[in-house]
Amino acid sequence: MATQAAGTDRPATIHDIAARCGVAASTVSRALSTPYRVNVRTRERIEAAAAALNYRPNIQAKALSSGRTSAVGVLVPDITNPFYFDLIRGTQLQLKAAGYTQLLVDTEESDEVEATTVDQLRKSADGIIVAASRLTDEVLLAAAATTPLVAINRDVPGVPAVIIDTPSATSQALDHLASLGHTRIAYIAGPTTSQSSTRRWAALAGAAEELGVEVRRLGPFAPKTQSGAAAADAAVYSGVTACIAFNDLIAIGMLQRLRERGLRVPEDMSIVGCDDIFGADFCNPPLTTMASPIEQAGRVAVSMLLAQLNALAGGGTRSRSVMPTHLTVRGSTGPAPAKA
Known part of the structure; x- marks a missing residue:
């Protein structure tokens, strides 16, 4: 049941939220409709007050009028x-x-x-x-x-x-691997229709030339854990010592496949993922990845x-x-x- 405005039997309104936060009703309206136009701290106070009052806009009225x-x-x-x-x-x-x-x-x-x-x-x-x-x-x-x-x-x-902005983190990953002595590195590409994958490869290609390391593009691979096995096999066959995967799911699948093949991570091959999804730090070993x-x-x-x-x-x-x-x-x- 909706929380009632203090001392009344009516649902809470933006005026109730404004009174609780000490701001104008127009500020509450902006914070709830176009949040970027309101100071972050003020917006958070308004959102917290709206949640505490269980505020619900009159959606039916708004729909009928607009x-x-x-x-x-x-x-x-x-x-x-x-x-x-x-x-x-x-x-x-x-x-x-x-x-x-x-x-x-x-x-x-x-x-x-x-x-x-x-x-x-x-x-x-x-x-x-x-x-x-x-x-x-x-x-x-x-x-x-x-x-x-x-x-x-x-x-x-x-x-x-x-x-x-994953391309910038991709360049960071390449810098990291180069600092560890890796000179032959693979980019495990995502779907051909993924603009993110294309942008990351472009960033890697440019950074590799500056660093004087070799980067090979392998794939494309579907962005799923099951694709990791084929990606790992391709990486081993290519002779690289490190891989930067399109996403964490592929990277996790690669960790599993490399273990099945008797290869150690990171002693025999280093793996970098992308996205820092839930569970990336629980892998064996924990996954180096790009977070956003x-x-x-x-x-x-x-x-x-x-x-x-x-x-x-x-x-x-x-x-x-x-x-x-x-x-x-x-x-x-x-x-x-x-x-x-």
Whole structure:
């Protein structure tokens, strides 16, 4: 049951939240609809007060007056991939605070499923957030032209986007491996439709030339643990002493396969993953990986989408936001083998 406003029998309103926080009602409205326009500490106080009062916007009234559905579609390529857990949580919490329902769709790493879903959501959602889109640039741009849309980890001019800067962390990983004496390194590539994979390879190729090390591209591989076995076999056959994998799932599969082959990590081969998913530090050995603020990326994407939907006078909208990444060093990387 909804919490009632103090001393009354009515549901809490933005005025109740404003009174609790000592701010104007207009500030509460901005914090819940376009969060990036409000100071972080003030926004957090408002969100905490809204949760404590169990505030629920009058969604039906808003929908009737505006013609909106008060729903937002969130599309991810693989809902079983732990990378997306925090992202989904971030979008969910931010949308809930603003009075929107999240429509979560697993597009199954399929551009066809994604395109069909985007088309269907035009009728049932006010806007769409697409993570790691597999659509072509032209199709994604066309979708953004007809529907409020924000892409995560997909950089297409004209499409509002939140970019997780994994290429910079990939370069950090290469620096780390080179400092350990590795001169033959493999990049275990992700899907050919993944812009992130392409950007990371470009960053590696440029950094390798500066460092004077050899980097080979192996793959593509599906971003799943099961792909790790084939990736590990390819890496061993190629003669490299270290690998930078497209994501942690592939890297974890590689750890398992290398153990089956009797090879030690990191003594015989070093492995670097990407995403720092839950469990990466529980591997044997713990996985060196690239970490980024995934939940925050989801929140920022929602803020950018709400800015499009509300189009507040003079408020403006952001078209691009870059989230920083960093390398987390654990036990799966070590000095290059002496025989190498």
